[in-house]
Amino acid sequence: MNSDIRKLEPRALWENFADLNAVPRPSKREERVIRFVKDFGQRLGLETYQDGTGNVIIRKPATPGMEHRQTVALQSHLDMVHQKNAGTDFDFETQGIRMYADGDWVKARGTTLGADNGIGVAAIMAVLASKDIPHPALEALFTVDEETGMTGALGLKGGLLNADILLNLDTEDDRELTIGCAGGVDVTATGIYSQEETPAGIKGCKLTIKGLTGGHSGMDIILGRGNANKLMNRLLYQITSRFQVWVGTIDGGGLRNAIPRESFAAVGVPETEMAVLEAFVQEQAKVLRQEYSTTDPQLQVLAEPVEAPEKVADPEFIYKLLRAIYACPSGIYRMSPDIAGLVQTSNNVARVVLKDGSYSVLCLTRSSVDSEKTDLAQAIQSALELAGATVEQGGSYPGWAPKPGAAIIQLMRDLYREKFNAEPDVNACHAGLECGILGANYPGMEMISFGPNIRGAHSPDEQVQVSSVQKFWDFLLATLRRIPEKA
Structure with a gap:
């Protein structure tokens, strides 16, 4: 070889x-x-x-x-x-x-x-x-x-x-x-949240988003490829808005400079709503596959029955966190007005983890204009702080x-x-x-x-x-x- x-x-x-x-x-x-x-x-x-x-x-x-x-x-x-x-x-x-x-x-x-x-x-x-x-x-x-x-x-x-x-x-x-x-800057949000015992009569469901193309979060951001963390957040936002769902864990993405290809979440659902939830996820899968058919033709969105998580996050916290991540821009923020075809400013929601009472959201914000890089990073920080996160900016380079x-x-x-x-x-x-x-x-x-x-x-x-x-x-x-x- x-x-x-x-x-x-x-x-x-x-x-x-x-x-x-x-x-x-x-x-x-x-x-x-x-x-x-x-x-x-x-x-x-x-x-x-x-x-x-x-x-x-x-x-x-x-x-x-x-x-x-x-x-x-x-x-x-x-x-x-x-x-x-x-x-x-x-x-x-x-x-x-x-x-x-x-x-x-x-x-x-x-x-x-x-x-x-x-x-x-x-x-x-x-x-x-x-x-x-x-x-x-x-x-x-x-x-x-x-x-x-x-x-x-x-x-x-x-x-x-x-x-x-x-x-x-x-x-x-x-x-x-x-x-x-x-240039770029890391935006890191961390925090803790209250957990509670999973209610009786709850069945487990594993949500999976995978098969995305991924790529370099700088060079490939212009291609409009799907971000697994943002798509999972969108899916969780929709199902928690329509169903009685408890979120146990979220684990998506990896390194800051890679567009996330996969994300997984474990949720709890009343047994009476499991079939309806699975059908809804498949409907959303069709929508996402159509939206990303050109950039991410191998995209898969799955809902599979599993054992219910032992503990789940406080629903009020989940309500705030999902909305905060939803508010974080992902992909191109602004094209250069001076150089044709050049992305001037972007953000990659690179990593989202929620498990065992703590969570983190990692972003990499890039721009060829330092003032605009700072402005976008502050906007992301503001959204995550509203959810109660502690947010730090670090690793800035010109x-x-x-x-x-x-x-x-x-x-x-x-x-x-x-x-x-x-x-x-x-x-x-x-x-x-x-x-x-x-x-x-x-x-x-x-x-x-x-x-x-x-x-x-x-x-x-x-x-x-x-x-x-x-x-x-x-x-x-x-x-x-x-x-x-x-x-």
Whole structure:
């Protein structure tokens, strides 16, 4: 399986990707992959440094004849999103990603692939290990915890890098040269609630919403895909408004930067109303499948008899919580009035959990306009506080303001035209890239982001295109050869 991946071209890149994907590397638990990259640099005899946050910097001198070129930082993040399908038996803590080639695409069996940002990491490793690739002096920057707060980039101090140019290898479409991005902030609501014994004569019912497409809560938010937490909340709102229903538990979504694909709830219903409730849920299932037939064709909404929950939440609390979540925007909040097709501001209701007397609602609010990001986060906080939640905002990071006149952008635009006989899509994106944060401590550094075609990032449908990786690799090497001399 993974041995077949090692035979793909460019071989040096894919072999490094296979080695990397054998190392568990969830966000905030990157100790093993940090050690892996440090060992890699030290085996090559290159200057290798780990900062206090966990970021790793490996320096490689310029190849002969390129000593007077500008220094380039090659940057990618070490962590990956760990997501798997509900029916997949896989332990992210102990197992390497199970990859396979499907035509022109590399995929994983029931889990995220880690191409985001593993392909970028593998490309940098291949350049560092090479003996025949011309390049200027390089600083390889491997950051940690990009996916759940960008704390690696936030913790990188000024003065550690000497580079004039930063090439961020974390874009997911090989036609794009990204020169700006959105900032973000985590909105976290928590609280406790009163429980009561389930009344006599109550039967249990498990509500399931699954089969949604999911995806990256920044890059894919423009596609209008269903959010399992919002759909479950809508369903619970409807049934609690029409039936005598007690809510035992809710468990939906996962990481903040992934559009939720699944949500589950356990409710109690009088035996006399069970059949009517099941029929109503099926009616709503038809409505939702019709609404989301284009974006989420595999959507399923199920109601199945189970044992009644032992305890249920206070109905008055449920009344307030469901309405508060209903009031939280999900998806696009505002499109950019200045850049066609760019989402300016959005929110992802990423995680909803209610169990054993406590609950939490986790959101990720993004915007390329910091004031609008703050405004939307405050609106979400206000709605949840009205339900009695304690709400905190944290992990805020800035956006990256485009500088279309930068020399590296002009160089790579011209090079793209020359190599591929096409016009690149020079744009800003709605994802949170580390460039905005890094630029705060290195304001004079020119930055650009590019990468191969990756589809379904942050979901078990993640895949990377083999031919696009070859295109990306060729473009990277050509760029390194064209880096101008220092002024």
